[in-house]
Amino acid sequence: MKRLFESVNFDRRVIFWDYLIRIENNFKGYYHWHQCCEILFVHEGRGRVVVNRQTYDIRRGMLFFFQPFQLHQVYADVSPATPYCRTIFYVDPLIMDKLLRPFPNRHTLFTSLWQGKDFAQVYDLLHQADIMEWIFTTYNQTFQSGIGEDDEELTFLFFQLMSCLLSKGRGETDLHPMEPLDTRTQRYSEFMMQWIEEHFHEEINLDILAGHMHLSSSYISKLFIQETGSSITDYVTARRIKQACRLLDTTTLSVEQIGENIGYPNSSYFIQVFKKEVGMTPLQFRKQKV
The missing domain is CATH 1.10.10.60 (Homeodomain-like)
Incomplete structure (x- = not known):
């Protein structure tokens, strides 16, 4: 049975990694939260994500960063013709905070994602989707080889992820994540x-x-x-x-x-x-x- 509070049992692990999960039927969305950070990247699909009392569309290239104990819900409208495919991973923010400290810009961004208030950590990375998928595919190969939890590999994964988000913001005056998709007419x-x-x-x-x-x-x-x-x-x-x-x-x-x-x-x-x-x-x- 799904619970509102889902404690992720790391059992001495640093990251809980689920790569390229594909669902074609019987996806039931529910509200929940974790004690750790959750990162969700959408490869394909359609539906809704509810976080911070706002709704966002599920579609290719969307990245969601859920903070510890942040109430959220993911609902996907799935069928064999419209599958929901995503990569999800959970991390202890204290560990990533320590690993990213040598990189001030990326550390600042991670801190904002982890502890930021009054906005949802949602990014539309459609134009960087191929890059994101390469990053995840490469890390998955490392993870499967048994060294994915090494400090160097974890640091490299988040260094690349934070770099993509910083690259999206460069040249703009606001580095905050995107606003709700329906900014013209609130749902x-x-x-x-x-x-x-x-x-x-x-x-x-x-x-x-x-x-x-x-x-x-x-x-x-x-x-x-x-x-x-x-x-x-x-x-x-x-x-x-x-x-x-x-x-x-x-x-x-x-x-x-x-x-x-x-x-x-x-x-x-x-x-x-x-x-x-x-x-x-x-x-x-x-x-x-x-």
Whole structure:
């Protein structure tokens, strides 16, 4: 079962590497986050990525950098005629931070990707897709040979990756990642996610949200699924549980108080939902080191 919080077990490894994964059917997107950094590169496919309450199109050349504990969802519309093919890898940012320090520009960019606030780390690298695929193919050969986790090989992989991103930004006044793809007309789902961000700690009433959108509750539910690949209920649950994890990790509030703070006044129900989505009780989560 997929969990909202997915702890990547490195087991003394430095990188968790999945190269050129191809899916042609039964791809179910879901909201989740990790304790480490995740890099996703799209070779081909179509669908949506939701991160930072914004939606982005999946297409060839898109690169997504998900920060530790950053809530995100990937939904791909797949079929034999339109497969979803991507490379994904997970890294411990503390290790990469140390390895990239001798290279100031690339280290600064990596720090921005890892710790930057108020923008999504999303790049459209369509015109550099062939270069990116060469980088990943070359590293995969190194990884398969058994030396992919050596400091030199990891440094070279991220040196090349950061160089591509810096090259894209050179000559521009803003090195930040791209804006949401629909900058001209914000998607309905993004307005809804912003409203949920302001009200997730309250009882969520779809009629109130629908009134705010000047649409019917059934229509906003349909729109949200069309634009993100998941339901409003799934998103609300994911946002609440992520906040619960943060409060469990950073405060001494009781489980009952945390449940009330995130919109679950019934503590038994809160514990039930938390265990279902995270795979352990709130107290077990608080005690463990992730």
